[in-house]
Amino acid sequence: MSFDPISLEILWNRLVAITDEAAATLIRTSFSTLVRESLDFACVLLDPRGRGLSQCTVAPPSFIGTLPRTVKALTREFSPETARDGDVIVTNDPWIGTGHLPDLNMAKPIFYRDRLIAYSATVSHLPDIGGRIRSPDAREVYEEGFQIPPWKLFDAGELDEKLVRLLEHNVRVPDRVMGDIWSQLAAHRLMERRLHELLDEQGLSDLEALSEAIVSTSRRAMQQAIREMPNGEYAYSLQTDGFDGTPLTLAATVRVADEHIVADYSGTSPQVGRGLNVVPNYTYAFTTYALKCILAPTLLNNEGCCDPIEVTAPEGCLLNPVYPAAVGARAIMGHFLPTVIFGALAQAFPGRLQAASAGCLWAMQYTGFNRRGERFTNLFFLNGGQGASSDRDGISCISFPGNISNTPIEMIEETPILIERKSFREDSGGSGQFRGGNGQSLVIRVINESPLTVSFLSDRNKIPAPGFAGGHDGALGAVTLNGKPINPKETVIVQPGDVIALNTPGGAGYGEPHLRGRERVTADVASGMVSERLARETYQWASPRVLT
Secondary structure, eight states: OOOOHHHHHHHHHHHHHHHHHHHHHHHHHOOSHHHHTTOOEEEEEEOTTOOEEEEOTTOOHHHHHHHHHHHHHHHHHSOGGGOOTTOEEEEOOTTTSSSSTTEEEEEEEEEETTEEEEEEEEEEEOSOOSSSOSOTTOOBGGGGOOOOOSEEEEETTEEOHHHHHHHHHHSSOHHHHHHHHHHHHHHHHHHHHHHHHHHHHHTOSOSHHHHHHHHHHHHHHHHHHHHTSOOEEEEEEEEEOOSSSOOEEEEEEEEEETTEEEEEOTTOOBOOSSTTOOOHHHHHHHHHHHHHHHHOTTSOOSHHHHTTEEEEOOTTBTTBOOTTBOOTTHHHHHTTHHHHHHHHHTTTSTTTSOOOOOOSOEEEEEEEEOTTSOEEEEEEEEOOOOOOOSSSOOOTTOOTTTOOOOOOHHHHTTSSEEEEEEEEOTTOSOOSSBOOOOOEEEEEEEOOSSOEEEEEEOOOSSSOOOOBTTOOOOOOOEEEETTEEOOTTSOEEEOTTOEEEEEOOOOOOBSOGGGSOHHHHHHHHHHTSSOHHHHHHHHOOOOHHHHO
8 A cells, every 4th residue: 555645644643643642641640740740751653563653742852762672672572473462561671761760661562453553652750660769879770779671561451460569569659650650551542542543544454554654754854864964974072070070971973874874972981880871772862863853853753764873882881881880860961962963963064053052951859758757759850051053042941852841840849848949040051143041040948857868960060061153151050058069969868948059051152242233132131141241241232221
């Protein structure tokens, strides 16, 4: 069967609509703010070979890039030939899944008229997975929580009660954890039902022809985009704060040859004895995401987009660690990868790529006992500034490239902490013809009656986002406890009444500041994003009252 372009576009978007409706189901039924507010999940439909066909539109790039690889790994463990209706396979193995233990990957074979026609897949960041709370200072994956190898949660519709009991016994908040898992299952059942309805409506017996049309169309589009690039090798490297003040290097060489791209991370620092290591799936996901942003940003995501891209990293390096390396804070390093790819390809696309962003998505996780003696745990996110581009300012307080939402104050304060202030960080975005996005300041007072165990995800506290084409660097971030700087990569115990201040870094500027123009600088000052002092010193600006 073949599809004309209009029919293909309609059916392709119908598949996307199915995953979007599944995402809405997951949000509505979830127990944790990680799904409801931060949107830290994904829903995907795949063909029987595990090739990704459609995804929900709110998903993080990391999950979209890893889920097809995860499903392929699960089908190697549980062959499609032995799959039965009602099977549900789960794992949180970092090397098979998304790179750390809190993310539960779930795959369900979908049957139609007694034939396996597709897989539905979800991943959800659970509110807890046991072990230490998520922190960069873990030394081995064993410390980071309960590990679930590829396992059948349901076998032909029969629930594995023993797995449920083991999981409930190993996490701090079992009701919320299991609530989110059942929410994932609800999303799977919806995808199955809607896919059956689509096949009935269209008179199709399976997805084979539609799958091949979608994947091949996307592959050709990506190959065409690569052909328009100049062949050659393009290299770039950057340094990050590291764990203890010793910088870590992320290096990439991008090789372009006709219709094929290889991103090689040789030159990257060796793996470390802390939770900053990034598994290959996560490395692959953020590399392909960056390349798609450059080459085919409007193309709907699916397996074909990634077929012409190969990603390699030496075994034992920071981006391909050997088990049992600690990986819980892999987002700190992984979120820098688009900046590395952009830096390399700036030579091939002069004037088209953005300056460096704040880097990793910042987060604070904490656990303790409330006044009733009940255990609680929570994780919330806050974002820094996006790097400026050659034609626009960076956006303030946005998760790039993570695509995770800031957590609302009202949700954070469900736990015994008080947010005393939340504001933009004036002047934190790098100056330039186009200004980097500002970071934010969050001041938190602990109002619990007993101590809390607290950890952070943060970076760019020592090495700022570098400006581009004459633009200035973004401001450094900072984490303080009672007014004193602390190492945000180490777990701390905070006492009742303690005050934590989180200042996220700014994005870098693009182009010489003197090219910005008085009108835009005046608007910057009026909006509170830029101070009059910085406007005078950097942009040679004078306020209207000074001019009069």
